[in-house]
Amino acid sequence: MGEKLVEGRIVKGIAGFYYVQDESGILECKARGKFKKMGLVPMVGDRVLFSKQHAAIEDILPRTSELVRPTVSNVDQAVIVFAVRFPDPNMVLLDKMTVLAVKEGLDVVLVFNKVDLDDAESQLTQKLESIYGPTGFKVLTTCSVTGFQIEELKAMLKGKVSVFAGPSGVGKSSLLNAIEPGLALKTGAVSEKIQRGKHTTRHSELLELASGGFVVDTPGFTSLELKDLEADLLSSCFPDFEYYPGNCRFDDCLHMEEPDCRIREAVQAGKLSDSRYNSYVLILNEIRQYRRY
Ligand SMILES: Nc1nc2c(ncn2[C@@H]2O[C@H](COP(=O)(O)OP(=O)(O)O)[C@@H](O)[C@H]2O)c(=O)[nH]1
Ligand SMILES: [Mg+2]
Ligand SMILES: [Zn+2]
Structure with missing residues (x-):
């Protein structure tokens, strides 16, 4: 008799163990040997059928998308975060990230954070909005310190899997903490350096939001390859x-x-x-x- 399989989602993977989440919680699972024979490696983000009795992943449901860096599947949207200043946005890097996201079929949300550091004279926020308005990408200007537009950002994440991408120091972790203080992500340049030193490989992890949806907080990346784009x-x-x-x-x-x-x-x-x-x-x-x- 076949036993009952349950649908869940891989939220974390470490050294051959996969953490599969469903409504009742998270279970540490192994993947069946058949996947290796098929050349299929389970990914964070995968929707799977698993056996609770054997703590085993039995099937991987078809993926809607597969990202390489960070390694996550079934991502719906890229939340691309830049600061209006400190650090000044690198426009080429920003545009490259949008190109990669569009190429992967992801929706793009552009977040310009630290609007509290803008001033009436330079009007950086306004300039950025005028450049990106015509793209049709969703654009939000935020401040994780005052909470400005945090509710709007939260609403955009609801029911979706979102990858937060953007350079180090722009406020990705701060925004996620503002959305959900319980995440308690480390913030600030110093803590990130310590984190990097401690773990030589950083695993991507899906974080579930109480308001609905999953997010991936990526360590900042500064260079992106476009090798396979014509x-x-x-x-x-x-x-x-x-x-x-x-x-x-x-x-x-x-x-x-x-x-x-x-x-x-x-x-x-x-x-x-x-x-x-x-x-x-x-x-x-x-x-x-x-x-x-
Ligand atoms: N002034 C200001 N500082 C911010 C804001 N958001 C984050 N920061 C600061 O920017 C630094 C980097 O934030 P962090 O969240 O670690 O950035 P990450 O590297 O993108 O995750 C920290 O010192 C934060 O306190 C903001 O909206 N305004
Ligand atoms: Mg961070
Ligand atoms: Zn032309």
Whole structure:
């Protein structure tokens, strides 16, 4: 007689053990040997069928997405966090992260944190909003210190699996703590350095929010590889470029030197952001660099 299998989700994996969560709690499980034979390695984020009696994962349900860094499956959205300043946003890095997220089929939420450090004179928040408004990405400006827009962020996470990404020091852990103080994530540059020193490999972990949804707090990453992205697909990962589809003289226009390019015209006319176009060119050149080898 087959025993009853229960559906759950892998929230953590350490040294061959998988922590599978369902409504009744978290159970430490082993994966059946058949997965190894199939060349299938269970991932954090996987929805699985497991046996409580044997503490064993019996089946892995089809994945909707698979991220490599951090290693998580079934992610719905990327919450890309940058500070309006301290540290100043690196726009190329930001745009690269959105490209990777779009390429993976994730929804993008852009969070500009530390709005308390902006001032009336520089209006950094407003500038960022004007650059990213036309992308159609969801944009939130937040402050984890005052709690500004924290409820809105919380609402966006509800019922979804979200990966928090962004450079170190922008306030990812602080935002998550503001959403749910019980998480008690370590914050501040110093504590992160200590954390890195202690654990040579950091495992990704899904954290469940009481308000609903799971989040992954990634350690900050600063360089991203775009090796497997084709040059001619890059502009489709810039949703603000898509307002001018198929209108360039050449169907395969890369929006660089080609004559009658609608994208470059839009940039020259001030309709498309210089900053976004600049990132596009730099990322395209990076992709071409890879292709040469
Ligand atoms: N002024 C200000 N500081 C913040 C804000 N959010 C986080 N911080 C500070 O920024 C530093 C880095 O925060 P942390 O959450 O560790 O950033 P992470 O590396 O992205 O996880 C800490 O010293 C926080 O106290 C904010 O909204 N405003
Ligand atoms: Mg952190
Ligand atoms: Zn073009």
